Amino acid sequence: MTDDSEFRRRAVSGAGWVAADKWSNRIMGLLVLVVLGRLLSPQDFGLVAVATAFMAFAAVFVEQGLGRSLVQKDDLSSIYPNTTLWASLATSGVVAAVIIALAPLIASVYGAGDELTPVIQWLAVGLVINALSSTPAALLEREFKFKSLAIRRFAGTMAGGVAAVVAALLGLGVWSLVIQSLTTGIVGLATLWTASTWRPEFEFSFSKLKELWGTGTSIIGMELIGLLNSQADRLLIGAFLGPTTLGYYFMAIRIVSIIVELFSSVFSGISLTTFSRLQNDRPRLLAWFYKLTSMSSTTAIPIFAVAGTTAPVVLPFVFGAQWAPSVILMQILCFLGALNAVAYFDRSVLIAVGKARAALLLTLGQAILGLVLVVIALPWGVVFVAIAVTLRQYAYWPMRLAILKRNVGVEPWRYFLQWLRPFGLSVLAVGLSLLMALYLPQLSQNAPIVFVAANVLIVAIIFLAGIWVLNRSFFSDLMKIVRRKM
Numbered sequence: 001m002t003d004d005s006e007f008r009r010r011a012v013s014g015a016g017w018v019a020a021d022k023w024s025n026r027i028m029g030l031l032v033l034v035v036l037g038r039l040l041s042p043q044d045f046g047l048v049a050v051a052t053a054f055m056a057f058a059a060v061f062v063e064q065g066l067g068r069s070l071v072q073k074d075d076l077s078s079i080y081p082n083t084t085l086w087a088s089l090a091t092s093g094v095v096a097a098v099i100i101a102l103a104p105l106i107a108s109v110y111g112a113g114d115e116l117t118p119v120i121q122w123l124a125v126g127l128v129i130n131a132l133s134s135t136p137a138a139l140l141e142r143e144f145k146f147k148s149l150a151i152r153r154f155a156g157t158m159a160g161g162v163a164a165v166v167a168a169l170l171g172l173g174v175w176s177l178v179i180q181s182l183t184t185g186i187v188g189l190a191t192l193w194t195a196s197t198w199r200p201e202f203e204f205s206f207s208k209l210k211e212l213w214g215t216g217t218s219i220i221g222m223e224l225i226g227l228l229n230s231q232a233d234r235l236l237i238g239a240f241l242g243p244t245t246l247g248y249y250f251m252a253i254r255i256v257s258i259i260v261e262l263f264s265s266v267f268s269g270i271s272l273t274t275f276s277r278l279q280n281d282r283p284r285l286l287a288w289f290y291k292l293t294s295m296s297s298t299t300a301i302p303i304f305a306v307a308g309t310t311a312p313v314v315l316p317f318v319f320g321a322q323w324a325p326s327v328i329l330m331q332i333l334c335f336l337g338a339l340n341a342v343a344y345f346d347r348s349v350l351i352a353v354g355k356a357r358a359a360l361l362l363t364l365g366q367a368i369l370g371l372v373l374v375v376i377a378l379p380w381g382v383v384f385v386a387i388a389v390t391l392r393q394y395a396y397w398p399m400r401l402a403i404l405k406r407n408v409g410v411e412p413w414r415y416f417l418q419w420l421r422p423f424g425l426s427v428l429a430v431g432l433s434l435l436m437a438l439y440l441p442q443l444s445q446n447a448p449i450v451f452v453a454a455n456v457l458i459v460a461i462i463f464l465a466g467i468w469v470l471n472r473s474f475f476s477d478l479m480k481i482v483r484r485k486m
Contacts, residue, residue, distance in 0.1 A: 024150070025157045026262045032161035032180070033254065037319040039168040040176060042247025048177040049250040050110055050238045051120045053231040055127065058099055060223045062092040062127050063134050066212050070138040080212065082203045085135040092131035099124040110238055115174065122178050129185035136196040148195035156188030225363040226347075232367075233374050233389050237382060245382050251319065252329035252386070256337045259303055260344070275352030282353075282409060289349055289410065293342050294418040300341035301419075302463040305426035308334040309433040309455045313448045329386045336390040338426070339397065342419040346400055355407040362403045366396045425466035429459040 037045075066084040100121045107116035140148050164180030172179070238246040278285040307314075308331045316324050350359035373388035404410040433455050437444065444451040 023262060024154045026258050028154070028157050028161055030255075030258055032157075032164060033258075034318055035165050036168055036176065037251065037323060039165075040173065041244075042251070042322065043244045044174040044177065044247070045250050046238060046243030046245070046247035047112060047116055047119055047174050048123075048181075049234050049246050050116065050243065051123050052181070053227075053234050054099070054106065054120060055123050056227050056231055057224065058095050058124070058127055059130055060220055060227065062088055062095055062131050064088065064091065064220055066134070066138075066209075070135070070142060070212070078201065079203055079205050079208050081135050081139055081198065082201050083205050083208045084138075084212065085132075085200050086204050087209055088131040088134055089128070092128045096124040096127045099127075110243065112243060119174060119178055123181060126181055126185045129182075129189050133185075133189050133192055135200075136192055136198055139198050140192075140196060148192075152188050152191040152195060155191045156184040156186075159187040160184030225360070225367040228367040229363070229370050229392075232371055233385055236374060236378060237385060240378050241382055248323070248325045249329055249382050249386070251323055252326040253333055255307070255315075255330055256304075256333045259307060260300065260337050260340050262303075275349050278352075285349070285353070286409060289345060289408070290414060290418060293345055293415065296344060297342040297419045298422045298467060301338045301422040301426050302429070302459050304334040304338045304341075305430050305433075305459050305463075306456055309430055309437075309459075310452045313444050313451055317448065328383060332383070332386040332390055336393055338423060339393050339419070342415075343393070343397070343400065346404060349404070349408055349410075353408055358403055358407045362400055365399060366392065369396055422463070422467065425463050426459065428466075429462040432458050432462065 064087065066088060070080060070084060103117045103120040103124075106120060107114075110116055137149060137152075160180040160183040163183040164176045167176035167179045234246060234250065237249055275285055275288070278288060311327050311330045311334075315327050315330060319326075346362065347359045350356065350362070370389065370392035373392050374385055377384040377388035401410070401412040401415065404415065405412055436454060436458070443454075
C-alpha cells in the first residue's frame, strides 16, 4: 500500500469514527437537553451558562495549547507528553484554587451570589479532570485512534446525561447540570486512561515545554480570543439582561451548536491531524482543504434551512412552551451556523502550516469586531445581540479569505463556491417554505407534523437536485467514504 493510500485509509477511517463520535454524543446530548429543558427553568440554564463560560476561559490556561502542539509536532519523544501532563496538572490546581476563591466576587457581578457561587466552585474541579485528560487524548488523536476517543466521549456523555436526568427528576434544579458536567468528565477520564497504552513518567523538561509553547502560546491566544467570540455574548447577556434571558439565548445557540457539531465537526475533528500530516505537501493539503469544506457546508447548510423554517413549531413542541422566546433567536443564529459550517477549518489549516500567529490575528480581528457589535446591540435586547453575533461573522469573512490566500495559498473564489452553492440552494428552499406559510397560514397550527414534513421535503428536493447539477462530486466523495466504512 502506498503512503498516499495508507494516509487516505487512516484519514477516512478517522472521519468515520469522528462521525460516530460526534453523532452519538450530540444525539445523546440533544436527547438529554430535551428532557432537561422540560424539567429545568431557563434561569437554571442561564446560571450554568455563566459558570461554564468562565470555566472555558480557565481551561485554556490549564491546557496552554500543549495538546494541540503534541498533535502538530512531527517527531515526538517521551519527554514531550510527560512534560505536557505535569505542566497542565500543576496549572489546573492553581487555576482551580484561584477560581474557587474568586467565585463570590464573580457571582456578585451577576446578582446571583447565593446561587451562582457554589456552582462556579464545583465546576472548577472539572479543570483538574480536564488536565488529566488532555495529554493522552492528544496522543490518541495524533495516531488517528479516533475509535478510542469516540468510546471515551460517548461513555462520559451517557453517564453524565443519565446522572443529570435523575438529579432533575429528584428536584435538584441547577445542580443537575453541575452533576452532568462532573460525571461526564470523570467517566470520560476513566475510559480514556483505560484505552490509552501511554503511561506518564516522572520526567520534566523546561526546554521542551518552551519548545511546545512556541506553537502553544499562539494557540492559547487564538483560543482565548475564540472564546471571546463565543462566550462574551453570554457573559454580557447574563450581566446586563439577567440569567433567564441568557437561558433563552443559551438554548437557541446550543441547538445551533449541536447542528454544527453533528454535521461540520465530523470533518473538522480530523482536520488538524490531516492538515498537519500534509503540511509539507501544499497541493495535497489544499485538495483536502477544499474537499472538507465542501463536504461540511453541503451537509450542514440544508439542515440549518430546515431548522430555521420549522423552529416555530418544533422548538416549543419538543422543549416545552416555556422556550418560545428562543424561537426567533434560533432562526437568526441559523445564519451564523450556515457560515460556521465552512469557516470551521480556517484555524486548523493555518496552525498546520505553521502560521499560528496568522490564525491568532484572524481570530483577534473578528473578536474585536464582535465585541463592539454586541456592546452596541445590548441596550436593544437579546434579539439584537443575536443579530450582532451573526453579522460579525459575515462582515469579517472577506478578511478571513485574504489571510487564507496569503498564508496557505487558498483560492478565495474556489473556497467561496464550496459555501455559496449549498447556501444559495437553501435560500431558494427557504423562500418556497415561506411562500407555503404565506398561502397556508393555518397549516403549522392545525397540522404541525404535515408542516414540518412539507418543509423537510421542500429543502430536500431543491437541495439534492441542485447539488446533483452544481456539485456532483459531493455524492461520489460521500459514496467513497461509505464504501470504505462498509
